[in-house]
Amino acid sequence: MLMSAARTSPEPGVAPAPADAVIDLRRASFGYGERPTVTDATLTVRRGEIVAVVGPNGSGKSTLMKGILGLNERTAGTLTLFGVPGDELRDRARLGYVPQRHTLSTSVRATAEEIVSTGRLPRIGWLGRLRATDRQIVARSLDVVGLADRAATEVSTLSGGQQRRVLIARALAGQPDVLIMDEPTAGVDAANQHVLADVLERLVERGVTMIIVTHELGALERLLTRIVVVDGGRIRFDGTPERYAAQRGAVHHDHDSHHHDDELRPHPSGVAVGPLDAPHDGSRR
Amino acid sequence: MIDLLSIDFMQRALIAALLVGTVAPMVGIFLVQRRLSLIGDGMGHVALAGVAIGLVTGVAPVWTALVAAVVAAVVIELLRTRGRTNGDVALAVIFYGGIAAGVVIISKSPDGTPANLMKYLFGSILTTTSSDLYLFAGLAVLIAATTWALRPRLFAVANDEEYARAVGIPVLPLNIVLAVLTATTVVVAMRVVGLLLISALMIVPNAASQLIARSFSGALRWAIAFGLVSSVGGVALSYPLNTPSGGTIVLLAVGLFIVTAMVATARTQLSRRRHDVAEAHAHEHGIECGHEAIPHGDHVDYVHDGHLHAAHESHYDEHGHEGPHSDPDGTADTAGTAGAADTAGTTTGTAR
Ligand SMILES: [Zn+2]
């Protein structure tokens, strides 16, 4: 059911969003100004899914994600978040946003804990301060990403991968219902990618719903339940990693004769499940 | 000092210095964080136009300066938000238009002497009247209270505007509040520091505190301390030296900055020398990592293949060997490092 979501753009209004949908996009276009960079996107993400949004640089995958977050303009279609129209969602922190940052702002000194605490702000009153429970949540968020010992460390002295994990912890501190990550592995060295994948695996075990925007699956592939391919501002594929691997294999064989749109057309199932899919289930502890 | 305190204008100037020394760095840290270190300078330019209008019309110049600076602050913030490429140029037009208008209008006022202009531009301990002082105290309390109350959110917005917007923190209103706080600080500091030097008292103490602080809250405390020492010290010195108070305050702040820079450099070199880093460490220790954790002074060491590893900046430090080599009284890092001299560069940190 999910697999068919985006292949042939369904009529809007047809098939209501499932009850456990956290994000439901219907024929939505996003962009800045008049010319949308993402058009006709239909996508439903349900609780507990681990979705990778992949595509080359400039394909529109970041625009799609920022559109869901309300950071750019939606020029057409509908966006429903947690069953509420996107614009009417007051509690924005239910979407945990992990932006792509090669470095954290180093204009002034700040500890990892101070950065992560900002993620808690949407959950406390305007003039309120972090109470003991809030501090516990901040500490636990740092612990989940493996930075408990570096809570008091100044963030500019941390490595790129560690800074990325600080940003994940910041999103976790808001106790979001879904984590939306923009290129969490970009610019992170191999060793730190592994640590990062372990962190994400821990989140998977806790049942966190995740949308990971990335231009390469790399170490994350084993965690995914679903892959969405964006290219040229459109969703070109939406399905399980198994189907993705199978079709990627097919595409690879006769690359020249295929028009791009046809590349990821569904294939008879059971064909060529690639080696990339093997660790998918086995990796769960 | 007792002599100084017995003089009326000196008392007023010192109280004004206390107020300014506290609030200017408090607001300034967010300007540094947003990389807007020079915005206060521009608001000082515009405030001069306000002062001039006050002098010509007979309204208290403090009030007209406040109105001019606050209006300019809001306009500047809105221009910045539009984010057009020539926003920078628009700011320049506002700033230079402000100071030019100020100079021209003041020349037409009855008090329009060059000496009078100098006082507004570079500060003077003689100019703070007692009615000014009540207003300054009121404004300073307002600035301090607002900044303190909004501090977590101002920090969040200055740290990552896009994230703040995504989680629903009102970014533009907070930025406008910061701009108005800056404008108000400019006016409070106008008498003792002067409109051309105000920005320095917002920024230089923060520049110094950034050299030694390791957290935002620590940096803020240091900046206020540096600000107080410079402003109160500068006012106190300017009387016996017969110098403009603003210039004296800022020179003192710059002097503190230089001394701090030297201390910080010396400290970094010392800590770099006695320091033993675990190599190629792809594993993050933590509560559930499976390695035994041993309390060691103010931190914990993890037993990793017989080595004791402690988190430091982006890496792990070697804190000696498990067993006979480890520091028995568990006090200082230096002791642990000395004990670990034989392990230098021989780690096998990649194991999981
Ligand atoms: Zn460990």
Ligand SMILES: [Zn+2]
């Ligand atoms: Zn230790």
Ligand SMILES: [Zn+2]
């Ligand atoms: Zn270790």
Ligand SMILES: [Zn+2]
């Ligand atoms: Zn170290």
